[in-house]
Amino acid sequence: PETGCLSIIVLGASGDLAKKKTFPALFNLYRQGFLQESEVHIFGYARTQISDDDLRKRIRGYLEKDGSSGISEDLPKFLNLIKYVSGSYDSEEGFQLLDKEISEHEVSKNTAEGSSRRLFYLALPPSVYPPVCRMIRQCCMNKSDLGGWTRIVVEKPFGKDLESSEKLSSQIGELFEEPQIYRIDHYLGKELVQNMLVLRYANRFFLPLWNRDNIDNVQIVFREDFGTEGRGGYFDEYGIIRDIIQNHLLQVLCLVAMEKPILLKPEHIRDAKVKVLQSVLPIKDEEVVLGQHEGYRDDPTVPDTSNTPTFATIILRIHNERWEGVPFILKAGKALNSRKAEIRVQFKDVPGDIFKCKKHGRNEFVIRLQPSEAIYMKLTVKQPGLEMSTVQSELDLSYRQRYQDAVIPEAYERLILDTIRGDQQHFVRRDELKAAWEIFTPLLHRIDNGEMKPIPYKPGSRGPAEADQLLESAGYVQTHGYIWIPPTL
Numbered sequence: 446p447e448t449g450c451l452s453i454i455v456l457g458a459s460g461d462l463a464k465k466k467t468f469p470a471l472f473n474l475y476r477q478g479f480l481q482e483s484e485v486h487i488f489g490y491a492r493t494q495i496s497d498d499d500l501r502k503r504i505r506g507y508l509e510k511d512g513s514s515g516i517s518e519d520l521p522k523f524l525n526l527i528k529y530v531s532g533s534y535d536s537e538e539g540f541q542l543l544d545k546e547i548s549e550h551e552v553s554k555n556t557a558e559g560s561s562r563r564l565f566y567l568a569l570p571p572s573v574y575p576p577v578c579r580m581i582r583q584c585c586m587n588k589s590d591l592g593g594w595t596r597i598v599v600e601k602p603f604g605k606d607l608e609s610s611e612k613l614s615s616q617i618g619e620l621f622e623e624p625q626i627y628r629i630d631h632y633l634g635k636e637l638v639q640n641m642l643v644l645r646y647a648n649r650f651f652l653p654l655w656n657r658d659n660i661d662n663v664q665i666v667f668r669e670d671f672g673t674e675g676r677g678g679y680f681d682e683y684g685i686i687r688d689i690i691q692n693h694l695l696q697v698l699c700l701v702a703m704e705k706p707i708l709l710k711p712e713h714i715r716d717a718k719v720k721v722l723q724s725v726l727p728i729k730d731e732e733v734v735l736g737q738h739e740g741y742r743d744d745p746t747v748p749d750t751s752n753t754p755t756f757a758t759i760i761l762r763i764h765n766e767r768w769e770g771v772p773f774i775l776k777a778g779k780a781l782n783s784r785k786a787e788i789r790v791q792f793k794d795v796p797g798d799i800f801k802c803k804k805h806g807r808n809e810f811v812i813r814l815q816p817s818e819a820i821y822m823k824l825t826v827k828q829p830g831l832e833m834s835t836v837q838s839e840l841d842l843s844y845r846q847r848y849q850d851a852v853i854p855e856a857y858e859r860l861i862l863d864t865i866r867g868d869q870q871h872f873v874r875r876d877e878l879k880a881a882w883e884i885f886t887p888l889l890h891r892i893d894n895g896e897m898k899p900i901p902y903k904p905g906s907r908g909p910a911e912a913d914q915l916l917e918s919a920g921y922v923q924t925h926g927y928i929w930i931p932p933t934l
C-alpha cells in the first residue's frame with residue numbers, strides 16, 4: 446500500500462451526512478489502524494465560523510454512540526487529528542487557506558521522499574459540486590513535486606433526471622478525470638451486496654440455475670418503517686424512485702443480473718453492469734404502482750398538493766438471452782410495516798410434480814441485506830415423522846449465528862477505505878449513471894408532470910394493495926403459512 450502523508454478533507458463538515466456517516470466511518474477506520482497518526486490529517490471545511498474544538502464537540506456525540514469497547518482512549522486522539530477551516534464554497538480565499546493548511550501538514554509530516562495524497566469528501570448538496578470542484582482544482586490539488594494524488598468523493602443526488610445529471614457529470618468531468626471521481630452508492634458497500642458476485646460465480650449450485658429457464662421472477666425490496674422525518678424538504682424534491690430505486694436497488698439489480706466479468710477488475714465489473722442497464726426495456730405504465738403514505742403532506746416542508754411518491758413498485762425487463770421474460774420487481778417504500786432490504790429470487794414450479802408441493806410455495810433464494818444479514822433458501826422437504834408428507838423449510842446461513850465473532854463493517858467505512866486505496870470497483874462510473882437515468886427519466890417526468898398519481902396508503906401498512914396485485918400478475922407466488930424467522934442466539 447501507498448504510504449506518506451494523507452489529508453482527508455470533509456467539505457460540509459457540520460452537516461448531517463458528515464456527522465452521521467463520514468466522521469464515524471473515519472473514526473472506525475482509525476480505530477482499526479487503517480488511518481495512521483503519523484500520516485493522516487483530517488480537515489473539516491464549511492461556511493460557519495467555528496473553532497477546531499467546536500467542530501470536535503459537534504461530532505463527538507456521533508462517535509461516542511457506537512458503544513464498542515476501547516472507545517474512550519481512541520476518541521480524543523482521533524478528534525485531535527481534525528482541524529477546521531471555514532470559508533465559502535465558491536471563493537478562492539477559503540480554498541487557498543485550506544490549501545495552505547494542507548500543505549503545512551504535508552511539510553510537517555513528510556519523510557524524505559514525501560507524498561501528497563488528498564481526498565476531498567463532498568458531504569454537500571450537489572448544487573455546490575461544480576463551484577467546489579472548480580475551487581479544489583484551482584487551489585487545492587496535490588503538489589506534483591511530492592507525487593501522490595487528488596481524489597473527490599461525491600454522493601447522490603446526481604441530478605434529477607438524465608439531462609441534469611449529464612450536465613453535472615460534464616461540469617465535474619471538465620475538472621477531474623474519471624479515475625479521480627468516486628461516486629458513492631452506499632448500497633455497494635453493504636456486506637451482502639458485496640457477497641453477490643462470490644455467491645453467483647464461486648458456487649456451482651447457482652451457475653446452471655441462474656437464468657430464465659429456472660427463475661420465475663426476482664424481487665429487490667427496500668422497506669422502511671418510518672417516514673421522511675426531518676427530511677421532507679429534500680425528499681419531496683426527489684421522491685422514492687430517485688432516493689432509493691434509481692440508485693440503490695438498480696445497483697443491486699446489476700449485480701444479480703450481470704454476466705460474469707472477465708476478471709475482478711473494477712473496469713470489467715462496471716462494463717458488465719453497464720451492459721445490464723443498457724438492456725433494460727422502457728418501463729410500461731401498467732407495470733408501475735406508486736403510493737404516497739397518508740400524513741406525508743402534513744409535514745410543513747412538504748407542499749399540500751405534493752404528487753411525490755413515498756412508495757413504488759416498478760417492474761424492469763431485461764432484454765437479453767439470460768433474462769427475457771423474467772420480471773425484476775423493484776419495490777421501495779417509506780412508512781411501511783417493517784424495515785428490511787432483501788433480494789428474493791423465486792424459482793419456477795417443479796415440472797411433473799408428484800408431491801403436490803405447489804401448495805407450499807416455490808423454491809426461493811433470499812439474500813437479506815439488512816437487518817440480520819442472512820442468506821437462506823426456501824425448499825420443500827419431507828415432514829419429519831411416519832407420514833410421507835411434505836413441508837416448506839429452509840437452509841439458513843444467518844450471519845449472526847454463523848459468524849459470531851465477525852464485525853460487519855459499515856458501508857461507508859469500507860467505501861472510504863476503497864477511495865484511499867484507489868479501488869473504484871464499488872463506485873458508480875459515469876456511463877453507468879447515465880444508463881441508470883435513461884431507464885427512469887421518462888417515468889419520472891410523467892410523475893413530475895402529474896400524469897401519474899400515487900395511491901394513498903396507511904402508514905404502517907404493506908403499501909397500496911395494487912402493488913401486491915401487480916406482483917401477482919407478474920408471476921410472483923406468495924408463500925402462505927410459512928415465515929422465515931431469523932434464528933436467535
Ligand code: BG6
Nearest residue numbers: 631632669688689693786815856
Ligand atoms: C439513503 C436515502 O440513500 O438511504 C434514505 O436517502 C434512506 O432515504 C437510506 O433512508 C437507507 O439506507 P440504509 O443503509 O439505512 O438502508
